[in-house]
Amino acid sequence: MYYFIANWKMQLGVDESVKLAKKIKASYSSSEAKQSREARNVKVVLCPSFDSLESVARVLDSEKSKVKDQRLRIFLGAQDMFYKKRGQFTGEESPFNLQELGVKYVILGHSERRKLGETDEDVRKKLLMALKAGLVPIVCVGETLAERKAGKTKDVISKQITAIFKKSDFADSKVGLRNSKLGAGNVAAGFSLRKVIIAYEPVWAIGTGVFAEAEDAKEVRDFILKLLRKYLPSPHLPLLARGRVRKGEQITVIYGGSVDSKNIFDFLTKGGMEGALVGGASLNATEFLKIVKKGNELRI
Ligand code: 13P
DSSP states (O other): EEEEEOOOOTTHHHHHHHHHHHHHHHHHHHHTTTTTTTGGGEEEEEOOGGGHHHHHHHHHHHHTTTSSTTOOEEEEESOOOOOOOSSSSSTOOOOOHHHHHTTEEEEOOOOOHHHHTTTTHHHHHHHHHHHTTTTTEEEEEOOOOHHHHHHHHHHHHHHHHHHSSSSBOOOOHHHHHTTTOOOOHHHOOOOGGOOEEEOOGGGGTTTSSSSOOHHHHHHHHHHHHHHHHTTTTTHHHHHHHOOOOOOTSEEEEEEHHHHHHHHHHHHTTTTTTEEEESGGGGGGGGHHHHHHHHHHOOOO
């Protein structure tokens, strides 16, 4: 499965978001309708700003009925959320309200939010609350240019991953229940990592037109998987060790940072990425759909 996630940031007004969503939906629907069921191995997620969520949700819903017998795979995502359900938190967004609006995915820990003061601990709390609310979290990690130049990429990634994903928070309940070695308490308390998408977004590649080499991105992806192996019960280990994954049994890692229709293929193949978090290029329906098309041509 490939994920193509459009992060529109604060780039569009409400009407503009609706127009873009309509364009993407219309062309995606017609191109998708031509494909066989098997070929549809792609999920598209649109993440408008909060103020446009409801209107974009309506676009996605209304178009659904137009393509008969097709299960369309365009979903709504939010760009952030708060880590509490309800309370005196002026200006914050409850994940439960997002869910009411039809949101299925939520971006967490984007570097543009971290620049405004968000910490790894904030991201950890948001991650757990998102899972509680039934949203699929897209957790962003990545190093700055200075950190990369100082050869600290893996240190930074390791610090972020271990701070956000606390081992005690995670246990794979489905496998765990079958695995007598795991304590019942551990299983009951745990969330499954299989419900999480991790976006490797090198900060220096965001909005710069400069992107990571696919091979370098793969090294970071493999490192993330290595770090997270210890969170999964043993049945998963051989799968990850082979670098291959079976449907429904993977930790999903995608890439973000100056993705376009020319470089996406390398990230999906040489980079081993299961999709992309796309900023600038997702503001143009034609360009974004070209990116999505690359995923549709490949099979995993
Ligand atoms: P660009 O694709 O514009 O570099 O943005 C990447 C990003 O931040 C997606 O979240």
